[in-house]
Amino acid sequence: MAKxxxxxxxxxxxxxxxxGKATVELFVAEGAKVVxxxxxxxPGEALAxxxxxxxxxxxxxxxxxxxxxxxxxxxxxxxxxxxxMFNNAGISCGAYPSFLDDKLDDFDRVxxxxxxxxxxxTRNAARVMAKSGKGGVILNTSSIAGTLAGMAMMTYRASKAxxxxxxxxxxxxxxxxxxxxxxxxxxxxxxxxxxxxxxxADSDLAARIEEGVNAVYLSNQLIKRRGEPExxxxxxxxxxSDKSRHMTGAVxxxxxxxxxxxxxxx
Ligand code: NAD
Numbered sequence: 001m002a003k004x005x006x007x008x009x010x011x012x013x014x015x016x017x018x019x020g021k022a023t024v025e026l027f028v029a030e031g032a033k034v035v036x037x038x039x040x041x042x043p044g045e046a047l048a049x050x051x052x053x054x055x056x057x058x059x060x061x062x063x064x065x066x067x068x069x070x071x072x073x074x075x076x077x078x079x080x081x082x083x084x085m086f087n088n089a090g091i092s093c094g095a096y097p098s099f100l101d102d103k104l105d106d107f108d109r110v111x112x113x114x115x116x117x118x119x120x121x122t123r124n125a126a127r128v129m130a131k132s133g134k135g136g137v138i139l140n141t142s143s144i145a146g147t148l149a150g151m152a153m154m155t156y157r158a159s160k161a162x163x164x165x166x167x168x169x170x171x172x173x174x175x176x177x178x179x180x181x182x183x184x185x186x187x188x189x190x191x192x193x194x195x196x197x198x199x200x201a202d203s204d205l206a207a208r209i210e211e212g213v214n215a216v217y218l219s220n221q222l223i224k225r226r227g228e229p230e231x232x233x234x235x236x237x238x239x240x241s242d243k244s245r246h247m248t249g250a251v252x253x254x255x256x257x258x259x260x261x262x263x264x265x266x
Contacts, residue, residue, distance in 0.1 A: 003031030004241040009079040011035045011071055013062050013121060014089030016044035018191030019141065022229035023086060023236045028054055030237060033079040037062070037071045038089065062089045062117030072124040081132055084240045085125035087118035088141040092193055093155045095206045107155050114159035119166060122181070126174050135178025139239050140167045141232075142185045144255050152209060164251055171249035180248040182239050187255025188213050189227040222257030 010027050014020035015036035021043075027034050028051050037060035038044045048057035058074050060067045075082045091113045093106040118140045129136030145153060146160025167183035174181055188194060194213070213226075235254050238244050253259055 003029075004237060004243070005084075006031035008032045008083040008240070009034075009075055009081050010084035010086060010240065011037055011075050011082065011121070011125065012086045012088060013037045013060065013117065014141075016040040016047060016057075018193060019186065019189060019229045019232045019236075020086070020088045021047060022233040023088065024051070024055065026230070026233045026237050027084075027240065030241075032084070032240075035071060035075045035078070037067075062087070062121060063112035065120055068117075068120040068124045072128055076128060081134075082125055082128045082136065083134070084137045084139070085121050085129075086139045086141075086236060086240070087121040088139075088236075089117055090114045090141060090143075090160075090193070093153055095152050095209055097205055098151065099154045102154060110155045110159050111162075114156070115162045115166065118163055122166075122170050122174075126170075126177065126179055129179050130174075130177035135180070137240050138170070138174070138179060138181040139236055140181070140183045142167070142183050142251070144185055144187045144253070144259055147185060147251075147253075148259060152205070167251070168249050175248060180244070182244070182247060182250045182252065184232060184235055184239065185251055185253045185255065186232050187221070187227055187253070187258045189229060189232060191229055220258060220261060220263040221255075222260060225256070227254065227256060 005027055010032045012020050012024050015024045016038035024034050024036055034055045036044050036048055036057045039061050041059055044057040048055045056078055058071045060071045093110045096102050122138050140163055142163045143160040145157045146164050164183055167181055171181035232254050
């Protein structure tokens, strides 16, 4: 059977860990050539070395215009073009008991990585895709934190909501170049980023959030297990492939059904 991404070139930001890493592995298994873009050099280099000459690691801070231009240039130089840009890198912010206690120095950092990063990735990739005349695919990773309100992590929530609106708007703008833009909205996925118990400004609160997340699986999440990075990677594969060719501007929940029902009356 033909591989889903045979002949395609992809950049995956945040590709050294979690959802990004699972997607790198799946895309390569499905025939793509992949540039792994991340700030973590060691795991990024190790992953590229394991995958061989169909993958390359490039140290990239997604919030740097220079870095994002350089990683797009590398994809073109090394692999001859760019078909898929997966703007997946993201960071969380510290957990505080209330917005009134939020440290606003988190704000710039989180917005730069979670919003400016995908904007730079989209602009630089889309310029190459438009020029090629072949179009392309841009995929962004938002979060249910961008669609559901909640007390903790307001900066993160705001950044992920902004990303959804940016995705939809850029889908409208870039359609004229044959570029599809879609947004994946994961729920609770087992990765470094979601290990609340181990980080946060207030470790008691972080532990309570972790407890709350676990309770959600057993209550209003319809599929009663935590998501795994591969669950999201498979959706990214479909969205990157020609099988989703009639989809753009879509916002796709991959969250075990946790946002489907009313948690009080379902
Ligand atoms: P992760 O921490 O395992 O991976 C994130 C990767 O992004 C890391 O390798 C990290 O080094 C990289 N990164 C961070 N800042 C960067 C920067 N400035 N430039 C380049 N790379 C950078 O976490 P993950 O859960 O796999 O996160 C991937 C995406 O999924 C994020 O956008 C996150 O917000 C989103 N998400 C995660 C969950 C979850 O429960 N894990 C839920 C919803 C959405």
